Amino acid sequence: MIRITRVLCFVLPFFLAAIIGSNAQSTFAQHQNKPGTPTSTPSDPYPGPDSQNLDAIINNEVVVNGTPYPYPLQEPEVIPITTPATSYPYHSYLPLIFKPPIVYNRANAVSWADQWAHGRPSCFPNYGTGSNCNDCTNYLSQVLYVGGLPTLFNPAWDTSAWWYWCDEFCVCTNSNTWSATDWMNTHVSQLQGIRYDYKTSAYDLNAGDFMILDLYSSPVHGIPNHARIFVGWGYPQEGDMFGNYLLLANQHCTDRYRVRWDYNLGGSDLRWFWHVRDLPSR
C-alpha cells in the first residue's frame, strides 16, 4: 500500500501538470481569438500593397483548412483612413435648390464602421447585441448614411424608401429597407446604376462597399439575411489569418472588427457584392 502511495505521489504531479498545461494552452488559444483582444499583428494597420503576404496569396501559398485562399483578381486599392467621422449628411434638411452633389466619403464610412464594430451608437436604431441579434443591416445602413448617402423618404413604406428617424429622447424608427436584409437588397438592386453598382467579385469592391449574403446556415432559407461592410485591405484584427495582408470586412451580429472578407463563410452561402458610387446621382 505504501509503495503504491509512493508511486502515485511520484506520477500524479506530472499527470496533473500535463492536464493543467493543455487546458491553459487551449484557454490561451481562445483568448487569442477573442474580439477586442490585442493580437500579434503589426503596429501599422494600413501598410501599402507591397506586402509579402499579398504575393503569397496571389501564388496560392496561403492555405486555409487545406484549401488555397482565393486569390485577389487585381492589385488592391489602398485607402488610407485618417479622417474621423465628423461630417454628417445634411441634404435632407436643405431646400431642393441648394442641394449640393452627393459625394460618398469612404474614409468617413470606414471610420464609422470601425468605431462601432463592437458598439452601438446611442441615437440610431438598435437591433440588439450578441451573436443572435438582427443588427447587421442597420449597421450597414448607418455606415452608408455617415458616408454621405442621403436618406430617401417615402410614405408608402416600400422598397424605394430608405430612412431612419430618432426623436429627442433617441427613440428611433426606420424603414424596412434600413434594417431588414432582404428589403435592403431589393432596395439596392432598384438603385443599381444610380447609387450602387452590382459587382461579381469581392475584389471589385473598395473600402465602404458592402456585401449582402444568403447564409445557408440561416434558419430562413431563400432570402438574403446577412450583411458585411468592406473596410479595405490590411491585416486581420480578429478571426484568423493574422499577419496576412487581406481584403477585410466588419459586421454586426456576431460583431466582427476587421476580419478577412470571407471569414466563416460557407461554400453554399450566396453573395451579392455592391459598390457604392463615388458620385451617386440620387
Added chain:
Amino acid sequence: MNKKLIATAFFFIILMISIVYLGITRARAGINVPNTQDSQEIQEVIHHSYTVFRGALRNGGDVSEFQYVFINTPDYSYENDDVRSFVSLVLGTEQAKNGGYLTVMQAKYIAYGCAIRLFKETEKIAKKENREVTPDEFKFIQDNCYGVFPPSLSEGAPPKLEFKIIDIEGDRATARYDDGAALLEATLVRENGRWLIANIKPIEIHF
C-alpha cells in the same frame, strides 16, 4: 498510519477527478462518429449536398440532382409565410402545400440559378456592346426569375466538413457537423436503401 491512509485516499480522489475530467473533455470535443457503412454514406450525402447546390447555380437552376440528396418529410416545416409564398411562386401552390426540405431547396436554387443564367447572358451582350448591364436589364432578370437578384458564386473549393456526431437509429439518422460557417444538424432518412437529407438546421452560427 492514519496520515498515510488519508494521503492515499486523497491521491485516489485526485486520480478519479482527473479521469472524469479527461472523459468530459473528450465528450466536449464531441467526436462520436461510428466507422460503419451507413455512417460513411451519411457523410458522403452531406458532402454531396454542397456540390449539387453549386451545380444548380452553375447550370441555370437545374435541380434534377436534388431528389438524390434531399427528401420531403415532416421533419421540415416552413419557417414563415414568406418562404411558403416563395415556394408557391416558383413551383406552384400544390407543390408548396406538400412541400418539405427538398421542395424549398428546389425553389430556391431554381430561382437563383435562373437569375445567374440570365445575368450571364445579359452581361455577355452588354460587353459586346461595350457597356454595363443597365438597371432595366436587371429589372428584367428579376421579373423573369421570381423576383430574385443574381447572386455571385462562391470562389474556392467546397468547405471541409468536420463531423462531430452521427447517430443512427434504424432508418433515421442525425448528423452534427461543422462546415466552417456554422455547426449544423442534419436529419436524414433512409429511403430505398439510400440516405437522404430531410432537414438541416443551425445549432451554432460562427458569424
